Amino acid sequence: MATKLSVAFPFPLERSSKPFQRISVLALPQLNPCHGFCFSKRNSGFRGLSVNALKEEVIQSANSETTLHSQTTLPTSSKLVLVIGASGGVGQLVVASLLNRNIKSRLLLRDPEKATTLFGNQDEEKLQVFEGDTRNPADLDPSIFEGVTHVICCTGTTAFPSKRWDGDNTPERVDWEGVRNLVSALPSSLKRVVLVSSVGVTKFNELPWSIMNLFGVLKYKKKGEDFLRKSGLPFTIIRAGRLTDGPYTSYDLNTLLKATAGQRRAVLIGQGDKLVGEVSRLVVAEACIQALEIEFTEGKIYEINSVEGEGPGTDPEKWQELFKTAQA
Numbered sequence: 001m002a003t004k005l006s007v008a009f010p011f012p013l014e015r016s017s018k019p020f021q022r023i024s025v026l027a028l029p030q031l032n033p034c035h036g037f038c039f040s041k042r043n044s045g046f047r048g049l050s051v052n053a054l055k056e057e058v059i060q061s062a063n064s065e066t067t068l069h070s071q072t073t074l075p076t077s078s079k080l081v082l083v084i085g086a087s088g089g090v091g092q093l094v095v096a097s098l099l100n101r102n103i104k105s106r107l108l109l110r111d112p113e114k115a116t117t118l119f120g121n122q123d124e125e126k127l128q129v130f131e132g133d134t135r136n137p138a139d140l141d142p143s144i145f146e147g148v149t150h151v152i153c154c155t156g157t158t159a160f161p162s163k164r165w166d167g168d169n170t171p172e173r174v175d176w177e178g179v180r181n182l183v184s185a186l187p188s189s190l191k192r193v194v195l196v197s198s199v200g201v202t203k204f205n206e207l208p209w210s211i212m213n214l215f216g217v218l219k220y221k222k223k224g225e226d227f228l229r230k231s232g233l234p235f236t237i238i239r240a241g242r243l244t245d246g247p248y249t250s251y252d253l254n255t256l257l258k259a260t261a262g263q264r265r266a267v268l269i270g271q272g273d274k275l276v277g278e279v280s281r282l283v284v285a286e287a288c289i290q291a292l293e294i295e296f297t298e299g300k301i302y303e304i305n306s307v308e309g310e311g312p313g314t315d316p317e318k319w320q321e322l323f324k325t326a327q328a
């Protein structure tokens with residue numbers, strides 16, 4: 001049952017515990033700590049988290065580093081982006097970045113309390129949270145999608161049995177059934193649906209991918225991709241390489257805004273499932289947000305890696321060029 005509240009993969013054979021590096025954030029969102037999230041069925045009693053300190057921590061430097069933003073305050077966007085998997089490594093960076101861009105977000109979370117921990121107590125005009133589990137079609141009530149213009153789905157679980165499989169939250173249930181349920185529930189009016197998937201999904205029977213796929217994660221991700229591809233919805237699929245940096249779970253917005261891609265800022269985008277390397281979670285989050293605006297990425301599947309070097313940061317023109325080059 002969907003409850004409107006206002007806030008892995010897979011491959012976590014190895015979780016990075018790299019410390020944060022400082023970043024370039026020139027302007028922060030107009031955060032309003034006085035208002036709560038928007039609830040409908042269950043008020044989970046979010047704690048109000050002060051975000052005033054956030055402004056004092058702004059770091060005055062500008063470079064091409066991919067961070068959670070480096071622009072002056074933007075006018076509120078007309079977009080309403082639904083993020084699923086917002087408590088995850090990539091998802092929380094997506095949300096923090098949307099907040100920082102003054103883009104309205106709506107989150108679907110199994111545990112809405114996580115939203116407060118991660119993003120503070122935001123104005124419900126900017127951030128709304130619904131409670132729901134993608135495995136349960138009944139949780140995907142049409143009210144969740146009302147007014148939503150774009151969707152970014154970064155759900156996942158571990159590739160191998162772990163505590164995160166508790167309650168049958170396996171790759172089959174999350175990456176296949178969950179994605180299928182979500183896609184089936186989405187309205188056709190959407191302008192774009194971005195799905196985060198994985199490199200190697202087309203080669204899950206081949207070594208070394210077959211090892212990663214021992215419990216079906218790549219196969220089920222591909223099934224999820226295929227379902228979206230055939231849905232008739234305007235989609236973009238971003239297949240990530242092995243994720244680095246974060247996840248920043250259990251931190252807060254202040255900390256999220258300090259996340260950087262470190263040295264791994266240069267972005268490689270490919271097509272045809274040929275890339276095999278690593279990618280910073282921050283780069284994946286940025287790619288998802290940029291793809292929403294780049295018309296020609298509709299109906300396309302891209303693989304993404306990041307390597308040492310200067311990157312596109314948040315520059316839309318540089319991202320457009322990267323996506324274009326991948327298609328060439």
Ligand SMILES: NC(=O)c1ccc[n+]([C@@H]2O[C@H](COP(=O)([O-])OP(=O)(O)OC[C@H]3O[C@@H](n4cnc5c(N)ncnc54)[C@H](OP(=O)(O)O)[C@@H]3O)[C@@H](O)[C@H]2O)c1
Pocket residue numbers: 008009010011012084085086087088089090091108109110111114132133134135154155156157158169174178196197198199239240241242243244247281
């Ligand atoms: N790790 C890698 O190296 C790697 C490589 C390639 C691709 N990927 C893919 O990239 C994406 C992002 O990875 P990540 O490491 O950032 O993810 P993550 O930290 O594992 O986060 C997964 C997110 O999915 C949510 N989720 C899990 N089961 C759900 C369910 N049944 N219903 C609703 N939400 C559910 C989790 O919510 P809860 O907080 O409720 O658990 C969490 O927000 C995933 O699709 C992942 O498979 C990962």
